[in-house]
Amino acid sequence: MEKKPDLLEVLRAYGVEVTSAGDRRVNAICPFHDESRPSFSVDPEQGLWFCFHDYIGGDAIDFVGSMEFGLGSWDSRNKGMFKQVLSILKEKNFSQRKIEPVKKEEKKKELSQNVLFLLGHVTEIYHQNLLKDKEALGYLQERGLTEEFIRTRKIGFANGNLSVMLSLLPEEVYRNLAVDAGLIYVNEDGRRWEFMKGRIAFPDLDRNGRVLGIIGRRLKHYQNPKYLTLKGLPKVIWGLHRFSRWQPTIIHESIMDACTAQLMGVPSVSPCGTGIAWHLVDELEKRQYLGFLSQDDDPSKRAVKRWKEKLPQGRVIIGSYDGHKDLSEMATEVGWDAARKRLFALLEKAGFEYEYGEK
Ligand SMILES: [Zn+2]
Numbered sequence: 289m290e291k292k293p294d295l296l297e298v299l300r301a302y303g304v305e306v307t308s309a310g311d312r313r314v315n316a317i318c319p320f321h322d323e324s325r326p327s328f329s330v331d332p333e334q335g336l337w338f339c340f341h342d343y344i345g346g347d348a349i350d351f352v353g354s355m356e357f358g359l360g361s362w363d364s365r366n367k368g369m370f371k372q373v374l375s376i377l378k379e380k381n382f383s384q385r386k387i388e389p390v391k392k393e394e395k396k397k398e399l400s401q402n403v404l405f406l407l408g409h410v411t412e413i414y415h416q417n418l419l420k421d422k423e424a425l426g427y428l429q430e431r432g433l434t435e436e437f438i439r440t441r442k443i444g445f446a447n448g449n450l451s452v453m454l455s456l457l458p459e460e461v462y463r464n465l466a467v468d469a470g471l472i473y474v475n476e477d478g479r480r481w482e483f484m485k486g487r488i489a490f491p492d493l494d495r496n497g498r499v500l501g502i503i504g505r506r507l508k509h510y511q512n513p514k515y516l517t518l519k520g521l522p523k524v525i526w527g528l529h530r531f532s533r534w535q536p537t538i539i540h541e542s543i544m545d546a547c548t549a550q551l552m553g554v555p556s557v558s559p560c561g562t563g564i565a566w567h568l569v570d571e572l573e574k575r576q577y578l579g580f581l582s583q584d585d586d587p588s589k590r591a592v593k594r595w596k597e598k599l600p601q602g603r604v605i606i607g608s609y610d611g612h613k614d615l616s617e618m619a620t621e622v623g624w625d626a627a628r629k630r631l632f633a634l635l636e637k638a639g640f641e642y643e644y645g646e647k
Contacts, residue, residue, distance in 0.1 A: 414444025494529035562591035
């Protein structure tokens with residue numbers, strides 16, 4: 289079980305007034321914004337906070353980092369910043385709190401027909417938003433995603449219109465489900481917030497076109513955490529149900545790497561981050577041909593080794609990209625062909641054979 293500094297204690301040390309409410313989610317006046325009505329949401333049990341002004345959140349480490357360096361400047365991957373925050377936490381000697389792992393019953397949670405409809409509908413709203421949003425669409429195209437890819441994967445953008453769009457549905461049931469799923473948050477005073485607002489929405493589509501979950505990836509570098517998942521739904525590995533269990537499949541920490549590799553013809557998926565939920569480990573155990581391809585940085589290299597401990601049949605592939613941090617960056621910066629050659633060389637060395645350049 290993981291231990292982390294007690295978030296409520298950390299918040300109070302920084303002058304945030306949180307009413308102690310046991311383990312329930314609580315609201316507070318946001319320390320990063322000048323406001324009179326609380327929009328800062330805290331989940332003490334999971335040790336997570338979220339600011340609904342900037343749609344930024346994280347754990348105790350992210351909080352201290354954002355207070356010390358500024359909400360827009362804090363970067364947990366910056367070694368200097370990270371070390372400094374750890375030493376502050378150590379110095380202040382906050383009590384540690386166990387973070388409960390997600391409960392076993394989660395696995396049994398099946399997506400009802402209504403939830404599947406809702407996710408499909410929201411995906412379509414987000415997808416239409418993206419096609420109209422020059423900035424978000426431009427960002428993805430700059431990263432090398434083709435229009436065909438964006439359309440077939442139904443990639444979208446949460447522009448803040450979800451509440452209004454859902455209010456056009458005649459049935460109340462979907463608006464309530466959107467709250468249960470975590471797509472919409474309702475404050476004590478009835479205000480509604482769209483959880484993914486300002487982010488790229490990556491729906492996890494299975495081979496029948498059903499949407500099993502939606503992942504919100506940041507569009508701008510200061511949006512922390514990098515990925516948001518819907519709290520009311522089981523976690524997903526993006527892309528996993530697109531491929532049969534017999535297809536040799538590569539797992540990437542980053543969703544942009546998984547997209548890049550898919551475009552290069554390699555069945556690729558991403559848990560969006562370094563953690564793989566336990567019910568997904570169960571599912572991955574059924575797959576014989578798995579590769580874990582890292583980015584070229586230490587946290588990512590450590591992550592693929594942890595994946596290997598959970599899933600011994602998988603093969604660890606330590607990525608190197610000529611000084612670029614990952615596959616997607618290499619593709620954008622030095623060109624698609626060189627990056628593709630590198631990808632196939634790395635995979636071949638690990639014993640994976642794909643038809644080179646096949647889509
Ligand atoms: Zn705020």
